[in-house]
Amino acid sequence: AEVASIGGFVRQYQIEVSPVKMRAADVSLAEVMEAVKAANLNVGGKVIEENGMEFVVRGIGLVNSTADLEQIALKADSGTPVYLRDIATIQIGGDFRRGSLDIDGREVVGGIVVMRTGENAMEVIRRVKERIEQITPGLPPGITIKPFYDRSDLITRTINTLRHALIEEILLVTLAHVVFLFHFRSILIVTIPLPLSILVSFILMRWFGISSNIMSLSGIAIAIGVLVDAGIVMTENVIRHCERAEAEKGGPLDAAERLRVTYEAARQVGRPIFFAMAIIILAFVPVFSLGGQEGKLFHPLAFTKTFACLGATLLAVTLVPVLCSLLVKGPFHSEEDNRVMRVLLRIYDPVLDWALRHRAAVLAGAALLLASAFLIAFGLPRPATRAIEEAGFPRLAKAVSGIGSEFMPTLNEGSLLFMPVLLPSTSLTEVKRIMSWQDRVIRAVPEVESVGGKLGRAETATDPAPVEMIETTIMLKPEKEWRAGMTRQKLVAELTEKLTQVPGYVPGFLQPIENRILMISTGIRAQLGVKILGDDLNALQAKAYEVERVVRTVPGATGVAPSRIQAKPYLEIEVDRTAMARFGLSARDVLDVVETGLGGMNLSTTIEGRQRFPIQVRFERDDRDDIERVGEALVRAPDGRQVPLGEITAIRRVIGPSEIASENGRLRVFVQANVQDRDLGSFVREVRDRIAAEIALPPGMTIEYSGQFENQIRAERTLRLIVPTVLGIIFVLLYIVYRSAKEAAHVILAVPFALSGSVFLQYLLGYNFSVAVWVGYISLFGIAIQTGVVMVVYLEELLEKKKAERGAAFNREDLIRAVKDGARLRLRPKVMTVATTIASLLPIMWSTRTGAEVMKPLAAPVIGGSISSLIHILIVTPVLFAWLRERELKKPAQPTAV
Template identity: 45%
Template sequence: MINRIITWCMANRFIVLIFLFAILGAGIWAVRNTPIDAIPDIGVNQQIVFLDWPGRSPKDVEDQAVYPLTTTLLGIPGVEVIRSNSMFGFGMINIIFEDKIDFYWSRTRVLERLNLGLKDLPEGVVPVLGPDATALGQVYWYTIENGYYCPDHPDEVFDTPGNCPKDGQPLIRSQYNLAELRSTQDWFVKFQLTAVKGVSEVASVGGYVKQYQIDVDPNKMLSYKIDMMKLIRAVKRSNIDVGAKVIEEGGMEFVIRGLGFIKGIEDIENIVIGAHSGVPVYVKNIGNVMLGPEFRRGALVRDGQETAGGIVLMRYGENPLEVIEGVKRKIEEITTGLPPGVRLVGYYDRSNLIRRAVNTLQKALIMALIIAVVVILIFMGQIRSSFIISIILPVGILLAFLVMYLLEVPSNIMSLGGLALSIGVMVDAGIVMTENIARHLGMASPREAKSAVVLRAAHEVGAPIFFSMLIIIAAFMTIFTLTGQSGKLFKPLALTTISAMGGAAILSVTVIPVLCVMMLGRRMRPLERNPIAKALQWGYRPMVRFCLNHGFVVLLFFLIFVIISLVPMVGAKIVTGPLSKALPLDRVPGVHKVFKKLEATLPGIKSEFMPPLNEGDLLYMPLLLPGASLTQVKQVLTKQTSTIKEFPEVITVVGKLGRAETATDPAPIGMIESIIILKPEEQWRPGMTKARLIKEIIQKTQIAGVTPIMTQPIRNRIDMLATGIQTPVGIKIFGSGLKEIERLAVEIENVIRGIPGSVNPYAERVGNKPYLEIAIDRKQVARHGINVGDVQSLIMTAIGGMNITTTVEGRERYPVRVRYMRELRDNVEGIERIFVDSPFGYKVPLRQLAKIVRVLGPAKIASENTLLYVRIFVDVDTETTGIIDFVKEADRVIKETVRFPPGYFITWSGQYEYEIESRKRLMTVVPICIVAIFFLLYVKFRSLSSASILIMALPFAFIGGIWLQFLLGYKFSTAVWVGYIALFGVAIEAGVVMIEYLLQKVKSEGSNRPLKEIIVDAALLRVRPIVMTTATTILALMAVMFSTGTGSEVMKPIAVPTVGGILTATLTNLLLVPVLFYWVNKRGYSDTRNEADRLLEKTTGSSSSDERGAPE
């Protein structure tokens, strides 16, 4: 089939060229229109439901709202797990769907169930579906701050004081308070940025929401005989506009409006509540009216100064770079609409990370291209031949971009990394094809047509090179079986690699022969005259002869090398352990110490889920005890941000306590999230590293009772919304009683502390939140004719405060709140003196109707599929132990030392969960990859012996990767195993061409010459293309191995085993494959010609009677 394709292309060269230019044009268009991001979206497929119930305790939120709604949502198709968090005043339900479920389909199913669940919720609780954004949706964070401006030119705002550049006047600083800055954010900036294409939501954070506050004096209310409900009704009825249709006058129609909206404090003060002794009673007679801050559960601090700001959330599936650029353009547009001196300052901008990551991979890609072209030119020694081979690179890359665009795969470090990793392999097919054509042209008769020579040479190698590329593609296809975060991370890499390889394979049998006919001369200089080719053959001839003459020794050497390679992989215990058991070596002086030192020096290669991506910025997350107040947490945050800002490596630090007003932020008051924006590393102090900087920051900001966690912004968002665990390892303790769960959590925390490798284990103290509970005595309230609901309403309004109406001030809306004066409700004694109206006409103090007690209760309640749980966060010293090994040991110790009551159990979570899932999948994927390669080899050669010879390259390729991985200190990870999967396909490639050529050579010469001589001659003709393809692949991968910058830490582990394995695989193909081929074919050598004929007929469709396929 391949030969027929080659023949058709040679006969239709013009169509082939049109096809080539069409790919170029479409590929360039795709490059310009493919979305760009830093990393693939590896977050879970989830929807978030948010419930707002102000003033309610976590227990009320859980029992009355979250739990009933969770049970309703459990039946949605495709749901994997439902997690919920009930906190003070709100609840969040995270519904995790299977990855195959469409994002917007899942939203419609959730909305359907929310409608069903409304009947089970308390009055006033309305669940809201969160924004259509993912864990990576927070692309731009900004603050709104006071700046300096010129009164005569207020449109321009400056960061520092000075003089106006236009007229020289001194600049003045704007003096807007936090409430005014927040109002600008809420009623102007937020809506303008939400209108930007691709923005799902803009969440406000920090500052104060302006509120009209009516603080009433119950004593004055008593003297004027005014109750709370009467006050509320009066205020509500005094804040209303009405319409009365129209009247006609003088032929004109006038719209009638009754204006009654509250416009300020004076309007509220003059609202009439009732009358006393014939005199109107105004609101100002019974209390004070003022503007103040609404109750808040979050704050924002920048470099030690409190401020307000916002978070831009990108809509699912949008292009982050375009969204961020659109937001920045909109900010420039609306600057003139801001109050004089107010400015918007971005501090976390995902586009910086995107550009750094893409630039890293672009540099590696360009460097790999240059290296590949230079290597080709050196080995070929002919400019036109080198150009023909090199044309595969840009066309193959553009073809991959076209596939990315059509399949909606963004351009990121993984997809670009796939291209960078495949550069060297892409040209292999072109090298073999062009080299064979050039060699045939150099030896062809002058009378033979050039097209006939090219066609014959292309037929000779077309099928094997296409098939060898097919094997590489088949190896990468197994990556698509990965699931979870591993699958989302590496599938783009596999897709671009397969697209580039497939394009290279197609181009090598379609475009390359056509270009050779058009560009190569009729009489080519024989490639054998190339000094590099001569040197290779001169050095290779004695080596292959030696191997053929001493085959057993060569095979034994390779096998011993494989066995020895198990030591760096598994560790020295694989040798010292059996020796210590078999022999009494402990009695021999010094041997025991030598063994221990050897085991310490060679502990084996450890494992991890993934090498962490260096995002360039840090996220510092100290956790305070749940009893901490907002004021206390803000003091800690202010002190820490001021301290961190003093580090010379830090540009700015912005800390958030509590949550932003978005369903994607579940943070409680006691959680601080400080984004630390760092300078480029070249501007750091000499000798400063990221690990050292993190250590110094934690040391200088450490506060007693505060647990520090240092992570990165994107990593944190993914972990928080996926598993809720911010550390590498987490433990979830499930059960039915929250107190018992917390007791077990603290006990397990203490156990974990004693396990080697654990760092700062911390169990959530969810039950230590101080509560002030008012237990109503039903008998007492009944005696006074009072309803329990009336007492509860008074508690909510008088103590907690109630928003009773909303002012309409142009485009802005502000709540009006009524509450007792602070001095009458900020202590137990004041609360006990609150009077409750009796229908019998007198008032009863609350202390007679209820008992007020101080207790400890939950600060939050978390559940998973309705089961309560508490988390333990555990950091692991991965330099001394692997995460999986640590979990195995910790799990054993916990089960031995901790007694669990019936119905209580633990599960392990965090990155450990991903690593276990990835390891299980890889244990299936890697064998599938090997079996698939062997099957394809058998289909190609129809011979178990030939397939077995080639599959022998895999173990030797594997050990080469192991040694380089060990020497460079890389741990086993999903990225490393993907590198091995790539290696298995590449390792077979050169062997396929070698075996094919050996068969052809034996077929053409039969038993006329000794078999060893035939093998030597055939191997000599293949040594240059094999070494050439190896050199291009390895040197191109070196561009990735030595790359620096964002993203390189993910790509290097893939390149390392590939480079090391290709080296040993090449030695196997050059030295061991000829030996094995000789052993298989030496018996009955007189029949070898017939065997070769039979194999060639099956693989190429030719026979010994068809001499066109024989080499010159």
């Protein structure tokens, strides 16, 4: 969209007039200005025809050099011209600037490439690099173009992380399949649909215009276990039926028999698989409801996971049965022949027997597990934790306060952004000196690859930064090249210690993309902003300093800084209308001297080929840069007298605002802060409480809070509404499948038990609640319900079979036997499902590559929930099923009408 220039100077023709020489030549500043404007122009005289030809008349009077400017005649006195060179020094210099760029402590000239909204970053960067290669041969000797911040490297590293994870996941899933089935041809039944499902996702991504990035590929990565699960259930059921049919026949099955058995096995689980996959897809609907920044982040993930699941569902009920009929051939091995399954059965059988005999203890233990998970996740009410802390047990209070919260885990970008703001009174020259010093200090740290510092604004309307604001982009070396024991936190601490020598300097480190997102979404360059709104800037500034003192005392606060808007020095030159009237002067006459003579005004522009350069008129440096001599500047009156500026104006130094910010029609200041070694959610709550208790607000002044946590609160509010709604819809679907509210409730109980395992693992790994974690929990909903659906199908099938065998003699012992047999049959597919789910996510958990820190909180709830879901499905579900069916047995039979 734009390339904004920064650094260096724009070439300028500078005419520095001498007030003394002007007075001697009896020339006014207004006459100089008019003469310069009149001496630099071209005109057209239409055309002249001669001998059948047409001549275009062109009048040329443009200035091309300083010599042309020197020859400008201001007046003629008795035939003697007064030239501009007689009263002024004419030179080429640099135009007024409000920004500078520095690389590793040396000033450079640069350009900031601004990408158009909706464009593909990698494509834009590639095209920019191609264009740079094209223009490089034409650069003057000694000039090179080098990027100091290139986002494509980060994008490439994150995509490579996902690519490696996907390959490792497929290999581990295949290995898990081999271990549990020990049937090598069946490997193809799972591995063939897997890449096809991923291919479906990529095709639909292209169709819907979704690019490959860390979030879209993460959707596929966390879905790998689900993609193979349907195939595993189908394949395992076919193999088990073939094992049983072969055992009953006493010999191998022929092709027709194998096809019949495959059809029966596929028909048995096809419907529940389809419904279970539909529930998995439906369970992810809450992610589509997210709006704002969180929606932009997770919608691609939700789309790609849904696309892959749609492909897997269709393939599971179409391609997988066909592959089973072709590839599932003898010899078959029973579960007892598989060493892994033999060990698992030896463990599972006695545990299930004990659980069915001690149902009350099992259900009580499950309830206790749920309560413990709830306590760990959300903690005790805040008054209770506060009372425990005040009683002298701060560690206990922290332990029972629940898991912390944040908007999103931080992506390690491989770079830092250091963005201090100096006092508003600091000049550009001084800020530039400080920036060069700090860049050299930062560059000397061994872990730093390069440092790019920018002060003030670039030449663009999209960058309103003041001169006192420094933006330093620190590119870090790969972590394998860091000093032994060095971490990111230690590096930031070391840099902070080195950079605290400047008065008013508040070091605060974020990352480039993180910082830009914060500034765009909240207008504040930190994780938390306390906004103070009112009608009096002085009162607001004083209150901001009070808030700053309170926020600094909150544990975890770092980079606390108020917006210093009331500290900009002004030199006010106010016209004295009575004094001006005595000399016949107007405010325009006087203020022209201020605007042009002191400040300098660009009056015209030279055209030199394809370039254009301004022409500026101003006083000589000695007459404009000494505040004490400003009053000596002369203003020419209509009668020719030269009047000192100090006689017709009031000149004074005052302190005023460096900027005036408003929000909703009210003036605004803010205090910003970042959070370190603590979760953002609890930090914001404590800041709110402390400010409410310690800061008294006068009438008309209010405090609001802004920052990253706003996205978190909005996402949580949306999920609180949508998640229960979706669970209700899933319950209705289950009711349609089972035609029983009890059965539907029985299956949906798998969700809270699965979530308990997620909470425990999340707590052990130290992950805060974030939108990423909640998406992981949502992803778990469907998986937990899917396994419950298939387990109940097995239990119902064995129960009906046992009833058919026993008839009216069916009793409690038969019920328990049927439950044991059904649960035992579900052991292998359930363990395989959990094993493949965990195997598919382990590469993410052990990855240390770029982007893994965002994916791990997504994967952790699924892994923890899969483990607790395994226990629930294999132990608690049979117990609940047996308990419900036993109650039905105890009911008296309904009398039959005769």
